[in-house]
Amino acid sequence: MPFEPIQQEKLSHGVVKQIEGLILRGILRPGERLPSERELSERMEVSRPSLREALADLQDRGLLTSKAGAGVYVADVLGSAFSPALVTLFATHDEAVFDYISFRRDMEGLAAERAARLASDTDLKVINAIFEKMEAAHQKRNPPDEARLDADFHLAIIEASHNMIMLHMMRSMFELLREGVFYNRTVMFKQRMTRDALLDQHRAINAALQRRDPEGARGAIESHLRFVESALFNQQKSERNEVFAKKRLEHEVRK
The missing domain is CATH 1.10.10.10 (Winged helix-like DNA-binding domain superfamily/Winged helix DNA-binding domain)
Known part of the structure; x- marks a missing residue:
């Protein structure tokens, strides 16, 4: 037997x-x-x-x-997700930056959709509590706090999706983002118009989750990350233009 x-x-x-x-x-x-x-x-x-x-x-x-x-x-169980050599490649190639945002858009859209369906009431309270902290940091005009809370907000959604593999994979990706491997998020929160738009986008994401609207939550996340992609592209373009503007000024002064 x-x-x-x-x-x-x-x-x-x-x-x-x-x-x-x-x-x-x-x-x-x-x-x-x-x-x-x-x-x-x-x-x-x-x-x-x-x-x-x-x-x-x-x-x-x-x-x-x-x-x-x-x-x-x-233990730092996330530390071995990417080799140091690969992290260096990420940091030095713009293609990796925009691929990262595209990857986030796909994964977080799915996570938001799952969270709207599967999150417990307590999960949604956690997300809402973080959003309220984001509103408070916005009023204080504290870019570092806003950037930190932005990451906490997105990770709370991933946690609320209740997929353990996605959670650890995305937490690893966000650690690289916090370290500035992909881009400096704090810079984005220093620009008034961008800051206001980002807060409105997070408000829309939170609202869709709180009313348990899977399609609305996914759409709000995807719209938000398309905005981030566009803002980052414009920021990089502005920085490149400034380099040439300084060269023109230097040349003009020396005439």
């Missing part, structure tokens, strides 16, 4: 599965510090030896890392 005795699961295995699930779902993020051993054992209602066994297993598999005197952290 194809049956075997049921064995009670070790407590450490239960701890491992729970932490794995939190990392997989994107709730525990790379670089995030875990609570102290005492707090974790109390929250999870396991003994410290069982907890230590689980944490050691997760560290051996590269999901957690220990820093002497500082505690246990979620």
